[in-house]
Amino acid sequence: MLGLLETGSGFWSAIIWIVVVLVIGSIVIYIRNKGEDSYKKNTEQDKPFISGNPEKSKEESHLGASHIYWGFTEALKGYYNPLVKMHTGNINDYSGWIIVITVIILIMVGVSG
Template sequence: MLGKIYTGFGFWDVSAWIAFFFIASFYALWLRSMGRRDYKKGTDQDEIYWSGNPVPEDGADITVPASSAYWGYKKAFTPFYNALVAFHSGITTDYAGWFVFVSAVICALAVIF
């Protein structure tokens, strides 16, 4: 059941990973038990460090929206993404056109080779 899978270069064994999982979790628990005991809930230690940004009022939702995730990545690849989003134009005949185009290319390759 829990045998090895040979991939040609090496092998894959689940039991090793399960053992690794237990060792890693014990290590994490041990690290956690080494932590400081003078942490107190409800004091200043709980507060978020706002670093000059405007502090939201109490009860407001403070989550990072998904559109803001990987902002730098998106900024760096703006030209690429402009072209790619323009490619997904939403026009049905364009989609059909790409399909016909790829079919024509594959058929032309079949004639050539």
């Protein structure tokens, strides 16, 4: 069958996947379109609720890249601090790493026989 990729443990077909997604998507859309009985349009239900604070303007509410995953990077400070320090931007360090890795590989290849 066209589009059927044998993976050694099974197979993958993007075409079959798309058909499945379309079928499941249609069911989801059908259920969604049936609607929620208690919903009333143009009432306070339409407004966002941000802890009771007044809503910011749309332009002000855009979250910049620096704020995204702040918690993730903060929690992994112990990992990130040395890693970022390693990236000095100094060409001497770049060259140093090449030499160090070359020596390690020369030893590994030499010793392994």
